[in-house]
Amino acid sequence: MATPRGKSPTFSRMEKHRNLYKNTSPQSCMWRDTYRRRCFERLKNSRENLLQKFRGNDASADGASPGRGSVICELMEEEWKLMQWEERQARVEMKLTHGQMDDGLLEDLNNDVVLSIMEELQRELIAEEGAIIAEYEASLHLAEASLSATVEQLNTDELLCPICKRNPLMLNKGVIFCACGMRINTEQDCITLANVRQQLESGVEQHSALCHGQPVFTVTDALSAQNLVLSCQTCDFLYIVI
Structure with a gap:
């Protein structure tokens, strides 16, 4: 009215x-x-x-x-x-x-x-x-x-490179490498691609249980040794994959 x-x-x-x-x-x-x-x-x-x-x-x-x-x-x-x-x-x-x-x-x-x-x-x-x-x-x-995409990649027969997320990881004479240029010598540790898969799954699961941030994979070089590392700037999570 x-x-x-x-x-x-x-x-x-x-x-x-x-x-x-x-x-x-x-x-x-x-x-x-x-x-x-x-x-x-x-x-x-x-x-x-x-x-x-x-x-x-x-x-x-x-x-x-x-x-x-x-x-x-x-x-x-x-x-x-x-x-x-x-x-x-x-x-x-x-x-x-x-x-x-x-x-x-x-x-x-x-x-x-x-x-x-x-x-x-x-x-x-x-x-x-x-x-x-x-x-x-x-x-x-x-x-x-x-996270879903990462888990899906880990569940495929091929183990995709966590750095480029496009090409499969390969292992030759103890060296784990990818066509994108990622290369880590694991000959002394006798690491297999199955070990890498388990470590990737463990790192992703541990982080997702603590934080909703988006972690990244990087290759670090310290003390003449290279490592594949999972880290998150949101929660300061750090996990050495290999």
């Missing part, structure tokens, strides 16, 4: 929102900008905590929604209380130093303006929270796809 003068409820809310901002004092703008900046910084610094809660809720038996927005509510409340405490401390210090105490910025704010600012900021933070979780989910799916 239309409101008087033919304005819709949505239009009326938008008009009220604009009027609130139009009447906002410079002090309110300063508070809004400071509060917004600090909330976004706290969200950025709490990224790991956010993902931990998301992973925990996502793994719950009831299959409920991850409760997005819960971290935002906690974050905004904590930052609001911190700003109030800091202002009280500043006023006390002013009283001790100058013998007078101002009313304070936060006490001077219009309640409707504060509520409107907080509602808008909450929407922005929830959108940012969703973007962080979406980025994590995308990286998780990529890691799972990479």
Whole structure:
């Protein structure tokens, strides 16, 4: 049903929102900008905590929604209380130093303006929270796809080179090599391709049990000996394959 003068409820809310901002004092703008900046910084610094809660809720038996927005509510409340405490401390210090105490910025704010600012900021933070979780989910799916591809390669009759992932590994007189240029002398260790396959499977399984990051295979050269190594920058996992 239309409101008087033919304005819709949505239009009326938008008009009220604009009027609130139009009447906002410079002090309110300063508070809004400071509060917004600090909330976004706290969200950025709490990224790991956010993902931990998301992973925990996502793994719950009831299959409920991850409760997005819960971290935002906690974050905004904590930052609001911190700003109030800091202002009280500043006023006390002013009283001790100058013998007078101002009313304070936060006490001077219009309640409707504060509520409107907080509602808008909450929407922005929830959108940012969703973007962080979406980025994590995308990286998780990529890691799972990479793991599946690696396991599938290991289960084929031919043992594909973990470096190039295209050509099969070959063994000749104790030297394991690939057409891509990877070459490791294992003559003294009497290693077979079956041993390499087992080591590759073990390394991949151990890492996937600890981390969802995407590990990489590299050949290192230390103390005149070459090694095929599985490593992950996300969790600092390191595993010597051969």
